[in-house]
Amino acid sequence: MMHIRWKCPNCASPLTPMLTQKPYVLRCAHGHSFDVARQGYVNLLLPQKRGAALPGDDAGMVRARTAFLDGGYYSAFSDGVNACVLEALAQSDCANPTVTDAGCGEGYYTARLYTHLQTYASDSACVGFDLSRDAVAHAAKRGRAMGAQGLSFAVASLFDMPIEDGSSDGIINLFAPVADAEFARILKPDGFLLIAVPAEEHLWGMKQILYRTPYPNEVRRDTLAHFTLTHVQRITDTITVTDPEHIRALFAMTPYFWKTAREDAERLYACEQLCTTVSFDLLLYRKSR
Ligand SMILES: C[S@@+](CC[C@H](N)C(=O)[O-])C[C@H]1O[C@@H](n2cnc3c(N)ncnc32)[C@H](O)[C@@H]1O
Numbered sequence: 001m002m003h004i005r006w007k008c009p010n011c012a013s014p015l016t017p018m019l020t021q022k023p024y025v026l027r028c029a030h031g032h033s034f035d036v037a038r039q040g041y042v043n044l045l046l047p048q049k050r051g052a053a054l055p056g057d058d059a060g061m062v063r064a065r066t067a068f069l070d071g072g073y074y075s076a077f078s079d080g081v082n083a084c085v086l087e088a089l090a091q092s093d094c095a096n097p098t099v100t101d102a103g104c105g106e107g108y109y110t111a112r113l114y115t116h117l118q119t120y121a122s123d124s125a126c127v128g129f130d131l132s133r134d135a136v137a138h139a140a141k142r143g144r145a146m147g148a149q150g151l152s153f154a155v156a157s158l159f160d161m162p163i164e165d166g167s168s169d170g171i172i173n174l175f176a177p178v179a180d181a182e183f184a185r186i187l188k189p190d191g192f193l194l195i196a197v198p199a200e201e202h203l204w205g206m207k208q209i210l211y212r213t214p215y216p217n218e219v220r221r222d223t224l225a226h227f228t229l230t231h232v233q234r235i236t237d238t239i240t241v242t243d244p245e246h247i248r249a250l251f252a253m254t255p256y257f258w259k260t261a262r263e264d265a266e267r268l269y270a271c272e273q274l275c276t277t278v279s280f281d282l283l284l285y286r287k288s289r
């Protein structure tokens with residue numbers, strides 16, 4: 001909580017962590033105050049905005065995601081994200097970076113990035129935002145168990161992040177909505193944005209089971225008004241998922257879950273193991289001047 005330049009969601013003035021108070025709170029000069037929950041996160045989504053926003057992933061979706069990600073199937077992808085972030089930071093000569101995870105979900109990638117950043121600078125910090133309270137609570141609990149002092153989480157929309165202008169060195173945005181102008185606002189002038197998108201062959205093995213004629217994915221290349229695309233890196237791996245629960249969890253994380261006929265999904269559920277390509281593109285953008 002200490003490492004982040006928080007901004008009050010009510011009046012936009014700085015929020016200061018009050019360490020002596022129990023429960024621990026973040027407070028602004030106008031007396032708006034926000035409790036830090038037992039798990040170590042803060043809810044900065046105002047009640048009037050909560051209704052308008054999508055609720056985000058529920059507890060069941062968060063559990064499924066965690067079960068799958070903790071199985072390590074996407075560790076090569078996570079390592080690729082970390083390497084790319086480190087390279088981007090080295091290019092901008094950043095001493096003690098703060099990296100934001102916009103749409104952090106249950107915090108698997110945030111936690112691994114934080115650990116990796118410690119090898120670069122022990123004073124680096126990561127902050128994750130997500131609309132889902134269940135996901136953020138889980139992420140914070142994991143961070144607390146790691147004893148990660150510089151890892152913070154808040155419930156907030158990534159379209160309206162409660163941190164000050166120019167307070168981040170970089171952003172990772174993994175399979176979550178893209179908020180072009182808001183991302184540019186929170187970044188320093190030479191800040192970077194790393195977006196991950198599925199590549200053509202992503203989950204090909206799963207699609208071969210689900211569909212008679214699977215099609216390769218159409219690969220997204222967002223043109224962003226406030227950013228310039230500087231580098232694209234493809235990360236491809238083959239994974240074998242042997243636990244039927246993990247196969248279900250992976251399926252539930254995909255858009256196919258919502259649009260596959262029941263009898264087709266049953267074929268996948270009957271599999272004792274799933275061998276599939278996983279393939280992602282990492283799109284590295286720099287904030288335009
Ligand atoms: C597909 S999940 C990806 C989560 C995480 N990055 C990962 O890869 O494990 C998308 C996440 O975006 C969050 N989300 C959707 N709209 C959002 C918004 N406007 N602000 C913040 N989070 C949002 C959802 O709650 C969900 O956790």
Ligand SMILES: [Zn+2]
Binds near residue numbers: 011032
């Ligand atoms: Zn305030």
